[in-house]
Amino acid sequence: MSAQATSAAEPQRNYLNADYGIKSWLLTTDHKRIGLMYLLTMTLFFFLGGAFAVAIRLELATPHGDLVESETYNKLFTMHGVIMIFFFLIPSIPAVLGNFLLPLMLGARDLAFPRLNLLTWYLFTIGGVFTLYAVVSGGVDTGWTFYTPYSSTYANTHVIATALGVFITGFSSILTGLNFIVTTHKMRAPGLTWFRLPLFVWAHYATSLIQILGTPVLATAILLVGIERLFGVGIFDPKLGGDPVLFQHLFWFYSHPAVYIMILPSMGVISELISTFARKRVFGYSFIAMSSLAIAILGFFVWGHHMFVSGQSVYAGVVFSLLSMLVAVPSAVKVFNWTATLYKGSIQFSTPMIYALGFLGLFTIGGLTGLFLATLAVDVHVHDTYFVVAHFHYIMVGGALMAYLGGLHFWWPKITGRMYPEFLGKISAVIIFLGFNLTFFPQFLLGYLGMPRRYHVYPDEFQVLNVLSSAGASILGLGYLIPMAYLVWSLKYGKRAPSNPWRASGLEWTTPSPPATFNFDRTPVVTTEAYHYSEELGAPRTGTDVREVEIV
Amino acid sequence: MSDPGGAVLHQFDDLDQQVEAGRLGMWAFLIQEVLFFGGMFAVYAVYRHRFPESFAEGSHHLDVLLGGVNTVILIGSSLTAALAVHAAERGHARGIVTWLVGTIVLGGAFLGVKAVEYSHKFHDGLIPGSGFVSAQFETENVEVFYSLYFVLTGMHALHMVIGVGIMIWLIALTLRGYITKERQQYIEFFGLYWHFVDIVWIFLFPLLYLLGRHG
Numbered sequence: 001m002s003a004q005a006t007s008a009a010e011p012q013r014n015y016l017n018a019d020y021g022i023k024s025w026l027l028t029t030d031h032k033r034i035g036l037m038y039l040l041t042m043t044l045f046f047f048l049g050g051a052f053a054v055a056i057r058l059e060l061a062t063p064h065g066d067l068v069e070s071e072t073y074n075k076l077f078t079m080h081g082v083i084m085i086f087f088f089l090i091p092s093i094p095a096v097l098g099n100f101l102l103p104l105m106l107g108a109r110d111l112a113f114p115r116l117n118l119l120t121w122y123l124f125t126i127g128g129v130f131t132l133y134a135v136v137s138g139g140v141d142t143g144w145t146f147y148t149p150y151s152s153t154y155a156n157t158h159v160i161a162t163a164l165g166v167f168i169t170g171f172s173s174i175l176t177g178l179n180f181i182v183t184t185h186k187m188r189a190p191g192l193t194w195f196r197l198p199l200f201v202w203a204h205y206a207t208s209l210i211q212i213l214g215t216p217v218l219a220t221a222i223l224l225v226g227i228e229r230l231f232g233v234g235i236f237d238p239k240l241g242g243d244p245v246l247f248q249h250l251f252w253f254y255s256h257p258a259v260y261i262m263i264l265p266s267m268g269v270i271s272e273l274i275s276t277f278a279r280k281r282v283f284g285y286s287f288i289a290m291s292s293l294a295i296a297i298l299g300f301f302v303w304g305h306h307m308f309v310s311g312q313s314v315y316a317g318v319v320f321s322l323l324s325m326l327v328a329v330p331s332a333v334k335v336f337n338w339t340a341t342l343y344k345g346s347i348q349f350s351t352p353m354i355y356a357l358g359f360l361g362l363f364t365i366g367g368l369t370g371l372f373l374a375t376l377a378v379d380v381h382v383h384d385t386y387f388v389v390a391h392f393h394y395i396m397v398g399g400a401l402m403a404y405l406g407g408l409h410f411w412w413p414k415i416t417g418r419m420y421p422e423f424l425g426k427i428s429a430v431i432i433f434l435g436f437n438l439t440f441f442p443q444f445l446l447g448y449l450g451m452p453r454r455y456h457v458y459p460d461e462f463q464v465l466n467v468l469s470s471a472g473a474s475i476l477g478l479g480y481l482i483p484m485a486y487l488v489w490s491l492k493y494g495k496r497a498p499s500n501p502w503r504a505s506g507l508e509w510t511t512p513s514p515p516a517t518f519n520f521d522r523t524p525v526v527t528t529e530a531y532h533y534s535e536e537l538g539a540p541r542t543g544t545d546v547r548e549v550e551i552v
Numbered sequence: 553m554s555d556p557g558g559a560v561l562h563q564f565d566d567l568d569q570q571v572e573a574g575r576l577g578m579w580a581f582l583i584q585e586v587l588f589f590g591g592m593f594a595v596y597a598v599y600r601h602r603f604p605e606s607f608a609e610g611s612h613h614l615d616v617l618l619g620g621v622n623t624v625i626l627i628g629s630s631l632t633a634a635l636a637v638h639a640a641e642r643g644h645a646r647g648i649v650t651w652l653v654g655t656i657v658l659g660g661a662f663l664g665v666k667a668v669e670y671s672h673k674f675h676d677g678l679i680p681g682s683g684f685v686s687a688q689f690e691t692e693n694v695e696v697f698y699s700l701y702f703v704l705t706g707m708h709a710l711h712m713v714i715g716v717g718i719m720i721w722l723i724a725l726t727l728r729g730y731i732t733k734e735r736q737q738y739i740e741f742f743g744l745y746w747h748f749v750d751i752v753w754i755f756l757f758p759l760l761y762l763l764g765r766h767g
Binding site for chain 2: 103178
């Protein structure tokens, strides 16, 4: 509490003003600064990927290919996918919010391996440079899935540069996961037992497991494609005895779990937001914690549902169909528990909470349509249609991105020491929610009616729904620009943030905003479980104590 | 806050925490390595199942003697690596340097033998791609076997080259007096890595050279 009293005055020494100059950033090992560097890099990639989406939606406003040619269109959706998935969604919450918050939530001075953490940012950036090179030198047109033998033999675009970029970025993801696992195991403050951890930490732990176990297999797959393409070696090319479907198996062995790399951290964020703004302990804490692990584990056994029509065995299809439906169980456990947390809570509709509530609805739609796609017979009907596109955008944009923005607003005062303008925040959250639905709901209908994905010419009767979708996309784009503008504005003009503006529980809120370089003056000692809100007033009881030993 | 020898980094409370974190991190790293090679072993298993005769015929053209010698060399290098770790536990800088140099010599010998094998394959027209002479085989798809042979052994050799690089760095650190008893884990963690690379070869040797040879 003493921290709160001092922080409202002039800024004290913190991680931002501890040192200035470009070297103090590029060579920093402070997890908070590295998180900010990720935030900056990833925002650039987000808007670049968004620019490709704008071009796609413009083209699709008419049924004829009057804006771009087929080849160009192939490149547009490929680069939109590659950039958004590998350079925004997969690293987004872990690398920005996770990096910043994990040590704070654990009561640690930094991650277990700070220099390794810096290395991940460089790997990410180098991988990004390769991909950007591919973009500016003419693009790549294989789809983000790099299916063979097109990618390995026939495509005459910059497959190698892009694949190399993804390969290098993969190491960044693996090492981030490794760092988080070790940190969670070994760096917890005294008294912070596993079942006192915030659910954000549990979600990141589960995510890290996937990053370590899945990403290396993607590396294998991409490496083999690269070798085949460079040397004409037959591994996936059927002309040389190879099997292109084997590539799909390797690719989806990573890339389906990768969906959970994107969504699990966002579920962690949602647990924090809902508990804080309902002033209640999360209902079914241990169920939410364990369902994260269940999703991480089950996620490794469902990859075949991307391949129902690839010619894999029918029996494999049946098993993968069943296993895919099982993932719905832990996902539903989370949604029901969050809903139960809201029940009789003192709900406060602040910006992060609007994002969280939006997440609940959109994730539920995305999850339920996932069940359609897991059903073997229905999938054969809607496979490779806009139904699939709508489904995964509901999960990744409606789910992961909404949670990312909600989390960014929620922890913005902690990260920057400034408050964002609440009114604009609420407005833009609502605009994003509405724009999102207008963009992607028509795509469910389009897909169900049979419009295939990845084509830019379509029959005239699909135009109305496509125009609705493009109109929604322009609203959505506006919705992203507003927070971009006012968050930057708030860095200089925002109100100074107290240490705990939301009266939230959690160790990160016991530090000043922004925190000092080594986070805590004294190592905190945790004496209560997470989300320890008092029932009547909704005020957080201090869940921490300070140990009487000074940190040297 | 015990910090003998000033080895504890700022983020850790004490040496125990630091050592345990490093050890867990190293094992986690090895787990991802297992998955990386695991993907390639899976590809091997699929194609071996599909083309058993081609794989048997392909393995007949590998040099079992050179492969066997290399296996012995590599197991020997695991011994020297273990002795380096042992010396580090005792805090014997000279022992560390001696045994790491020994490991480099053995690792270099392995890579040398591997290079000889590769050049034989080149002369025999066994390099997949445009130079592959498939007419010398009775079965089709032997090229798939050789593609996997070069990918698997090539990735293994790359890991050894990286290991040699790490050893040179560790020797330099030891000579500068940086590897004290408190920092012995540097050597221990390298040992874990080197043993892992050896174990990969222990799987590769029978899968590529021996299996199906007399079938």
